Amino acid sequence: MDIIKELGEIALGSRLKRLSDRFMQDVSKIYKSQKISFEPRWFALTNYLYNYGGSSILDLASSIGFSHPAVVQFVNQMEKEKLVEEFDDGNDRRKRMVRLTEKGKSLFESLQPLLKEIEDSVKEIIQATGYDLLHVIESVENALDEKDIYNRTLKRTKQRHMDAVEILRYSPVLKEQFKRLNYEWLKKYFKVEKEDEKILSDPEKEIIDKGGEVFFARLENEIVGTCAAIKINDDTYELAKMAVTEKAQGRQIGKKLALAVIGFAYSKKASKVTLETNRRLQAAVNLYESLGFKSVPMDKESKYERTTFKMKLEL
Amino acid sequence: MDIIKELGEIALGSRLKRLSDRFMQDVSKIYKSQKISFEPRWFALTNYLYNYGGSSILDLASSIGFSHPAVVQFVNQMEKEKLVEEFDDGNDRRKRMVRLTEKGKSLFESLQPLLKEIEDSVKEIIQATGYDLLHVIESVENALDEKDIYNRTLKRTKQRHMDAVEILRYSPVLKEQFKRLNYEWLKKYFKVEKEDEKILSDPEKEIIDKGGEVFFARLENEIVGTCAAIKINDDTYELAKMAVTEKAQGRQIGKKLALAVIGFAYSKKASKVTLETNRRLQAAVNLYESLGFKSVPMDKESKYERTTFKMKLEL
């Protein structure tokens, strides 16, 4: 029973590694059986030097796709075998220019028939599968170039996290949570101002009764975030008092709360949502921008010291 | 410019490695971004323990395809995190049985949604290529199982070596080579006997004039092997005095020389070829067997001390 095979897509990396090892080990075995004093890992380097002539260490590294310490190692080893030699760049004394010696060139040339045979063997294998393997690989590489596994997965994970968050409307039992969550982040980044104390101590009077709403985010039976929609006038609501607890951050909770506020404003037939924030809160500003908020000039002094600018969203 | 891609089939191993690394690194990055205290390399082990329960170190190693020291490492690391625990086998005190702890189980379970998302991302990639990648890989694996790159290449290389060897018939200028090559190997494995001296010193009188022939193998303008067809009677020729110089061994020269002798006997309308050899010369005996020679009882004492048995080929 082949576990890696059984696991399917989830172990694709391991399966490809196993396949790659099989190819590379076989090639190594071929060299050994032919008693050729040439290490397979030198191949890319030698091939490059043979076709493109002398190069510096870093040029070689980036050309053949190894780190430069690896190239230093290869060059040192091959120098011992007198397959490569150094020469001066002439301009830049930091550079260690490397080229093949005559011995190196002729060894590489003598390798050609064997390489051709390896190539033919690989082609034979590929032909036997009936697929154009190189083209398949290229397609996979292209798909990954377009968007890698990391980003594809992250997108799905974010969606899951958003789905897991429940948004609740205000109820008296949640009053203390509103205060706790806001105090938590205010103390961390700024300080609790007079206006904060007023609103956070009595949201019913300060927000709800004036036609606004307070939303809460619940994740696995815990209240992890909150946000208020404060009515400015029939046409405008302010998004304010957003706070998400530390350990739940990065789970799209802010986004969901903001969307709740926007939805609330929309249901009240308002035409815009405003907010005040601070440049320091980069993550928050990014979120607002992703939702369509634009910076607007400060029309009048804010009630809060921490405010550095305003944003607006047209509905 | 992508050198690995340019190289095509010859760098297929490296290309697959690069692709595999890309998958595996992305997965590792995903775990890290989710701040999960779980190493991707533990996955196979954990998955096995979760599905199949407690196992010993060696069982785990063979099941998940790592070496046992690797499993020891994983288990020690996971034990530190209290993800696995040990228990006694009861019968065998050498065994260190391992199973997941409750913490390990629940961590693995909590990982499932993420794994599903990774799997879906991989599936998405594969779908985008339009190929059934897993099936393509399986086809390649099957082709390799049938005959690996090493053996496919070796077959081609042997053919090339055979093609590169020229077989020459006796001419007086080659007389010394016949002696030199035979002395070389006689001294290495046995000793030069009276009968050897007689034949090697005057092949014209001892072989050619009696209706036999001496063949030589020339490789890149160097005589690297020799072999004689000694006429026993009209019906029988003896394959004898085969010698291939050390550094040219493994290049199918013996085979080609033997075929020359067999061909010579055939052209003389003989019905069998015999030879005398020694069990110690395993490579030579294998060659003779591959050509169809069978062991036969010694009908009479050999002229050579080194002979331990005879072989015969019916034409």
Place this chain on the structure above:
DNA sequence: ACCATTTACGTAAGCACTTACGTAATATAT
């Protein structure tokens, strides 16, 4: 029952790289 062989596991060393970091030479900005 006894000794040789095999098995299970741990440890050490090796491998083929990588990342991290330090130093000297060169390029760039003021």
Place this chain on the structure above:
DNA sequence: ATATATTACGTAAGTGCTTACGTAAATGGT
């Protein structure tokens, strides 16, 4: 012109395995 940044390279240390080897426990043949 001089300070600062950047680049080229070497070295050290780390990584994620492997192979090689040693020891203790179990097994098997006589």
